[in-house]
Amino acid sequence: MNFDVADLPPGLAYKLLTATIVPRPIGWVSTIGPGGAVNLAPFSFFNAMGGAPPVVALGLMRAPAGGRKDTARNIADQGEFVVNLVSEDLLPQMSMTSAPLPPEESELEAAGLTALASVHIAPPRLAESPVSFECRTLHCLETGPDQILVVGSVLAIHVADRFVLDAERGHIDTPALGLVARMHGAGWYARSSDLVQLDRPAGGGRL
Numbered sequence: 001m002n003f004d005v006a007d008l009p010p011g012l013a014y015k016l017l018t019a020t021i022v023p024r025p026i027g028w029v030s031t032i033g034p035g036g037a038v039n040l041a042p043f044s045f046f047n048a049m050g051g052a053p054p055v056v057a058l059g060l061m062r063a064p065a066g067g068r069k070d071t072a073r074n075i076a077d078q079g080e081f082v083v084n085l086v087s088e089d090l091l092p093q094m095s096m097t098s099a100p101l102p103p104e105e106s107e108l109e110a111a112g113l114t115a116l117a118s119v120h121i122a123p124p125r126l127a128e129s130p131v132s133f134e135c136r137t138l139h140c141l142e143t144g145p146d147q148i149l150v151v152g153s154v155l156a157i158h159v160a161d162r163f164v165l166d167a168e169r170g171h172i173d174t175p176a177l178g179l180v181a182r183m184h185g186a187g188w189y190a191r192s193s194d195l196v197q198l199d200r201p202a203g204g205g206r207l
């Protein structure tokens, strides 16, 4: 079947994208609100977009009630954010922080999570998260009404010590991170434990 986006009712293209582009990593983003409260929310329109220098991107849609989401407003205002990754044990808290709270209330505190000071930027990282990226905005592109694409430069990468196998070589115990990804529908997630291994062709390089 061919779905021509111009003919689709509102909301259907989103459903088709999110039902098919799976699994999607989840960036659990901490920012600071206008009054100083730490804002925390998950975003699965998230990925690494460059390695040298390291770059990530986030897709932040319009808030259901209209206007920009708190995360989008905070990033546009301050240009700083932390992307924390989500391990399976953190799923309930992650889901809890997707509920819209007023900007003066902290989802991080409401979920009983712990903030740790970042090294380069004001928003804190999550102590409970196995991996966090401190980011500064490189570019904010308005892709629709109150919808933005944020491209961020990664300033620091925090990996919990127990997962670092060889710091000099950048070897991480990835399976032990137990990261989860978003699947289709409202509440489906995937574990990153069902793996297949395939060697690259000769001359393919390491990238």
Ligand SMILES: Cc1cc2nc3c(=O)[nH]c(=O)nc-3n(C[C@H](O)[C@H](O)[C@H](O)COP(=O)(O)O)c2cc1C
Binding pocket: 026, 039, 040, 041, 042, 043, 044, 045, 046, 059, 060, 061, 062, 063, 069, 070, 071, 072, 094, 095, 097, 098, 099, 100, 101, 182
């Ligand atoms: C797993 C998961 C992934 C999500 N991914 C996105 C996303 O990529 N983009 C988006 O705009 N909202 C996404 N949401 C919804 C936001 O988390 C939600 O709108 C949240 O209230 C935004 O918070 P804020 O207003 O504090 O920024 C996601 C929710 C969940 C549970």
